[in-house]
Amino acid sequence: MIRFDLAYGAGDDSATGCYFKKINASTFVGYRISRSSFSKDRHVYFAAQISKSVSDFVIFRDSSLVNAGDEATGRDVKACLVFPTKKGEQVLLKVALSTANVEGALAGLKEVKGWDFNAVKHRAEDIWERELEKIKITSEDEDFKTVFYTALYHTYLAPIRIYDASGQYRGVDKQTILQGNNIYTINSLWDTYRAANPLFTITQAERVPGIINSFLSFYHQYGLLPVWDLYFSETNTMKGYHAVAILADAILKGLKGFDYEEAFKAMKSSANQNIRGTDWYRKLGYVPFEKDDAGATSTLEYAFDDWCIAQVAKLLGKEGDYKIFMERSGNWKNLFDTATLFVRPKDAKGKWIEPFDPYEETFGKTRAFAEGNAWQYTWYVPQDVYGLIRMFGTPERFSQKLDSLYMLTPPDSQSIFKYDGYIGLMWHGNEPCHHISYLYNYLGMPWKTAEKVKQLCAFYRNDPKGLCGNDDCGQMSAWYIFSAIGFYPVNPANGEYVIGTPLADKTELSLSNGKHFLIKTIGLSKKNIYVQKGTLNGHPYTKSFIEHADIMRGGELVLYMGDQPSPTWGIKREDFPN
Numbered sequence: 001m002i003r004f005d006l007a008y009g010a011g012d013d014s015a016t017g018c019y020f021k022k023i024n025a026s027t028f029v030g031y032r033i034s035r036s037s038f039s040k041d042r043h044v045y046f047a048a049q050i051s052k053s054v055s056d057f058v059i060f061r062d063s064s065l066v067n068a069g070d071e072a073t074g075r076d077v078k079a080c081l082v083f084p085t086k087k088g089e090q091v092l093l094k095v096a097l098s099t100a101n102v103e104g105a106l107a108g109l110k111e112v113k114g115w116d117f118n119a120v121k122h123r124a125e126d127i128w129e130r131e132l133e134k135i136k137i138t139s140e141d142e143d144f145k146t147v148f149y150t151a152l153y154h155t156y157l158a159p160i161r162i163y164d165a166s167g168q169y170r171g172v173d174k175q176t177i178l179q180g181n182n183i184y185t186i187n188s189l190w191d192t193y194r195a196a197n198p199l200f201t202i203t204q205a206e207r208v209p210g211i212i213n214s215f216l217s218f219y220h221q222y223g224l225l226p227v228w229d230l231y232f233s234e235t236n237t238m239k240g241y242h243a244v245a246i247l248a249d250a251i252l253k254g255l256k257g258f259d260y261e262e263a264f265k266a267m268k269s270s271a272n273q274n275i276r277g278t279d280w281y282r283k284l285g286y287v288p289f290e291k292d293d294a295g296a297t298s299t300l301e302y303a304f305d306d307w308c309i310a311q312v313a314k315l316l317g318k319e320g321d322y323k324i325f326m327e328r329s330g331n332w333k334n335l336f337d338t339a340t341l342f343v344r345p346k347d348a349k350g351k352w353i354e355p356f357d358p359y360e361e362t363f364g365k366t367r368a369f370a371e372g373n374a375w376q377y378t379w380y381v382p383q384d385v386y387g388l389i390r391m392f393g394t395p396e397r398f399s400q401k402l403d404s405l406y407m408l409t410p411p412d413s414q415s416i417f418k419y420d421g422y423i424g425l426m427w428h429g430n431e432p433c434h435h436i437s438y439l440y441n442y443l444g445m446p447w448k449t450a451e452k453v454k455q456l457c458a459f460y461r462n463d464p465k466g467l468c469g470n471d472d473c474g475q476m477s478a479w480y481i482f483s484a485i486g487f488y489p490v491n492p493a494n495g496e497y498v499i500g501t502p503l504a505d506k507t508e509l510s511l512s513n514g515k516h517f518l519i520k521t522i523g524l525s526k527k528n529i530y531v532q533k534g535t536l537n538g539h540p541y542t543k544s545f546i547e548h549a550d551i552m553r554g555g556e557l558v559l560y561m562g563d564q565p566s567p568t569w570g571i572k573r574e575d576f577p578n
Contacts, residue, residue, distance in 0.1 A: 001083075002050070002093065006032045007076040013039075018077035022070035025053035027109075028081070029102045038237065039230045041174045044097060047105035051092040051115050056082035092117060096165065099231055100177045104164035111165055131156055134203045135481070138506035143462040148484055148504075151460065151477035155196055156204075158473035159184035159211060162232055172221040172232050182210035183217060187229050190238030190301075191431045191472035193245040198489045199478045201253055202551065205512035208250055209257025215243045216258065219266040224273055239294055239370050240301030241270040248308035249493040251315065253548055264316060267309050271302075271325070278302065280348070286334040288348035289363070294370035296335055296345045297432075300380045303332040307383035308493045332381050336391050341401055342374040359411055359425075372432045375405060375425045382435055382491040385442045385577075395443050402439060406452065421459055421468030428456050429469030434479050435490045438498040441544040442576055447565030449544075450501035450529050453483050457503060485509075486519050486559065487546060490577065495548040498577050499570070501529045502559060515554030521561055528561040533569050544570030545577040 006018035013036040020030040031045040059066045061074040072079075085091060092115050096108025112120055132152055139145055162169045162185040171178045200208050218226045218234075225243035228235045244267045251260055271278070277292030281302050287295035307329035313321035337344040337352060345353045345368035353363050358374035361367060369377050379402070381388040392398040406424040410417035421429025426436060437452035459468040460480050469476055482488045486502035507519040523532075534541040537555040546557060570576075 002081045002091075004028075004030075004048075004077075004079040004081075006030065006078065009034055009036070012036045013042075015075055017073070017075065019073045020059060020071060020077050020079045022057055026050045028079070029105060030077070031102065038235050039233050041233060042231050043099055043170050043174060044231075045100065045102050045105045046098075047096045047102065047109050049094045049109055050081065050083070051090075052083055054081045054083045056080075058082070090117075098164035098166075098168070099162055099170045100164055100166070100168035104166045104168050107165035128153070131203075134510045135485070136508040136510070137484070137504040139504045144484075144503060146462045147460050147466065148481070150462075150466070151480045151484075154471055154477035155199060155474035155481060158186045158188070158192075159214070160186050162214075169232065172218060172234065174233070176221075178217075180217060182213065183232075184211050184214040185229055185232050186473060187211075187215075187226055187243070188238075188473035188475070189226065189228055189242040189246070190240060191475035192478070193242040193249075194431055194434055194475055194479075194492050195482055195489060196474040196478035197246045198249055198492050199481060201249060201255065201548070202509060202511065205255060208255055212247060212250055212258045212263065215247065216262060216266055219269065223269065225266050225270045227276075236276065239276075239298045241273075241305050242301070244270055244305040245308045245493050248312050249495075251312050252493060253495055253552075260312075260316060264309075264312055264318070267312065268321070271306060271309055271328075281331065282328075284334075284348065284350075285328075285331045286346060289345040289353055289368055290347055290366060294367045296343055296368045296374075297370040297372070297377060299335050300332050300343065300377060303329050304380075304383050306331070311493070329383055330387070332384075333387070333391065336378075336388075338391060338393075341378070341392055341397070343378045343380075344374060371430050372427070375408075376427055376430075376433050376436075379405075379436045379439060380432060383494075385439060385490070389442065399440075399443050399445065402436075405436070419469065423452075423455060426452075428459060428479075429476075431472060431475055434475075435488065438488050438490045438500060441498050441570060444571040444573070444576060446499065446544045446570040447530050449498070450531070453488075453500035454529050457483055486521075486557075494578065496545050496577055497548070497551075498545045499531065499543075499559075501531070501561075509551065511552060511554065513552060515552070517551045517554055518556040520556060520558045522558060523561045525561070525563075527563040530562050530565050531569050532560045532562040532566045534559045542569055542572070543575045 007015045013034050015032055015034045017033040022028055026049055028048045034042050058080040059072045060078045061072040062076045066072045094109055094112060096105045098104030132149055137148055163181055163183045167179050167181050168177055169183055215225050218229060226234060228237040247263045247267055277287035277295055277298050280291050281287050287298040289295050306325045310322050310325035310329055335343050342358050344356055361369050361373050389395055389398045405426050408424050410425055419429050421427055427433050438449050440448035460466055467476055471477055483500055484503040485507050487497035487499045490498045502519060502521050505521055505524055509517040535558045
């Protein structure tokens with residue numbers, strides 16, 4: 001027997017409408033419409049085909065047996081497909097999905113011919129192998145290789161295609177059925193813009209235009225770029241308007257296949273909306289504590305997105321827009337308290353929140369930070385790290401505070417410290433901290449970056465608890481992929497990757513333009529984690545970062561490793577990241 005339970009949903013997802021219908025003795029169709037706190041209106045249509053005919057078919061609607069007919073509609077629909085089997089007999093099931101309609105799901109059944117399960121399995125394995133071999137690592141550590149390729153696999157799981165086998169999908173309003181190939185959904189943009197999407201520009205460059213055009217399709221239907229879209233529904237989950245950062249990253253790297261002017265128009269629309277505290281942000285230069293949830297977080301993240309818009313404006317020759325958004329990109333300074341050396345929430349009258357505890361996420365009943373606190377968010381100025389250092393007064397004060405982040409013990413009373421992935425107060429188990437360990441390179445201390453990154457990589461293990469936090473559509477894994485290769489995009493849209501410490505003896509990147517880039521280590525071991533010197537294409541390379549353009553031209557970066565910090569590599573100001 002095969003049982004379909006259309007009412008069942010994970011978490012707080014609950015069905016609002018279900019339908020099940022028998023087409024013939026082996027083919028069945030239906031749909032499930034549901035809502036949750038995360039997604040208000042999700043439509044999934046399905047078609048299922050069994051490798052043998054059913055001998056009996058029983059269907060229930062709202063716990064009552066449907067006595068006649070081959071279909072039922074209700075909030076709670078269950079169906080039982082009964083058939084005789086012999087000992088050891090295998091019964092196979094094909095299921096195809098569509099967000100548009102049953103017809104699209106039925107068309108999807110035709111994508112897999114016949115009933116050869118092993119052939120389908122091998123085809124899927126071949127497809128995944130082609131994708132995973134775009135990064136080839138050399139190492140004698142089998143656990144490391146398992147962790148690495150598991151992480152790489154994770155980075156490819158989202159976004160997913162939303163168009164069905166007929167090229168149709170249900171639009172943002174859930175009423176309109178649209179035509180469009182290469183339309184993707186499930187974008188956890190608060191997370192993935194940091195590293196997962198930049199990784200795509202190296203390993204999945206041919207896929208990036210489809211993802212971006214999906215953002216633009218969303219914009220044309222909704223009026224704004226997506227914040228966190230699920231099945232082409234805006235969940236408005238988390239902060240920022242980070243589709244902007246992904247658009248900017250692709251444009252600034254010169255990727256083609258979408259309209260730059262249209263993309264810029266969409267970016268401005270999202271930046272000039274009047275929801276999610278943006279009206280206050282434009283009026284005061286920050287989001288007041290009492291006017292919108294997690295105003296301090298929003299201020300910092302909007303400022304970064306505005307920097308991204310400014311860079312695209314400059315590239316497109318829009319000088320007026322460039323000046324406006326560059327000025328807005330400095331709004332983080334309005335919440336930096338030079339007395340405490342923390343980013344700190346303010347109210348609409350410009351007064352600091354009192355009393356202020358940098359360990360707190362919430363003050364009274366209002367969140368000031370989204371999934372973090374002042375200790376963790378103070379470092380979030382990826383567009384102007386040197387400006388942040390200046391706010392501390394001296395690089396030494398910045399360094400001392402940064403060291404403290406890793407050494408202080410979190411108080412038991414604060415709820416955000418109950419999760420995994422902590423080193424001191426540095427919470428690698430959540431995305432806002434992902435760039436922090438690489439900030440030491442901006443101080444000429446790349447050895448400290450190497451030490452912290454090596455320590456953080458230990459959170460990724462070859463066991464059932466091998467992640468220290470929610471993977472969030474691949475971002476947690478993308479951090480590991482970049483870091484294991486040997487660098488990370490601190491600013492996810494400026495085309496620079498800050499060098500840490502490689503984990504592989506050799507990494508070969510197969511690029512979308514047909515070229516190859518090799519990262520090779522000499523003398524790497526568990527103790528030899530510090531870069532001593534480097535060469536790029538045979539020439540001495542002293543910079544503690546590498547540019548995207550250098551990678552895409554192909555070539556070889558060789559890093560010579562040692563067990564002590566180098567007294568020369570990456571320590572001069574001209575060798576710091578920009």
